[in-house]
Amino acid sequence: MDFTETSLILKVGSFREIDLWVRLATPTHGVLTAFAFGGSKSRRRFMGCLDPLNCVEFQFHRSGRGDYLYLMEGRLVRGCPGLRADPARLGPAVNCVKFYEAVFEGPDGSEESFALLAETLELMEDRTDLSALLPLLFRAKVVFLQGYGPGFGACPRCGKDLRTAAAPTLLVEQGVVACAEHAHGSGRRVVLDAWTVELLETVRMRSVRRWADAAAPAASRRRVFDAVDALVRYHLGLAWEDGRFRRV
Ligand SMILES: [Zn+2]
The missing domain is CATH 2.40.50.140 (Nucleic acid-binding proteins)
Incomplete structure (x- = not known):
């Protein structure tokens, strides 16, 4: 054919x-x-x-x-x-x-x-x-397009805006980002900040042109990396090791 x-x-x-x-x-x-x-x-x-x-x-x-x-x-x-x-x-x-x-x-x-x-x-x-973060954000966008990953806008339990909440926390296995007060449960967790939740929500909702030049405050880069790495490992079963992506 x-x-x-x-x-x-x-x-x-x-x-x-x-x-x-x-x-x-x-x-x-x-x-x-x-x-x-x-x-x-x-x-x-x-x-x-x-x-x-x-x-x-x-x-x-x-x-x-x-x-x-x-x-x-x-x-x-x-x-x-x-x-x-x-x-x-x-x-x-x-x-x-x-x-x-x-x-x-x-x-x-x-x-x-x-x-x-x-x-x-x-x-x-x-x-x-x-942005130097573009390859990382590309991975995040693939996770979102595949139908995985949480919303980063508001705490699903109290509705608080996560950009103003203290220590918004990604609960990886639960697929939720919650405010510190409602981040209950076990499993992998990544503590985010206002800048990181706003960036990841933009990546989730908008096309690459809107976030391709996102400038990252140094303190937030590690949080973005940890969040995306955890989502990619858990949802897609892949990790970056020795210059290639391997099944984990
Ligand atoms: Zn909450």
């Missing part, structure tokens, strides 16, 4: 002399690998397409028994030449890509998360003033 899909290239590798394999994120077929025969030579079929982080509309062909996918032709939608040439931006971009690949490995895609990745890479290509 053949299909056409706009895809993001995560990695490219070569095998045999002129053939390439391409690791791709797609909105409806998840993260997959496809082969581009003659890919390193064929300018006509893949002109300017086969570089990592590019957004490309590919025609896919499935082999007779359905075991393999082949790229027949590509049309470049958007490239990332600036990003690929700038280590300061490339590192955070690769971090987002590795996380995406770990979450969406397999045949099930997520159109919303694919759009988030595409928009994040586009912003990283166009701008050099983005």
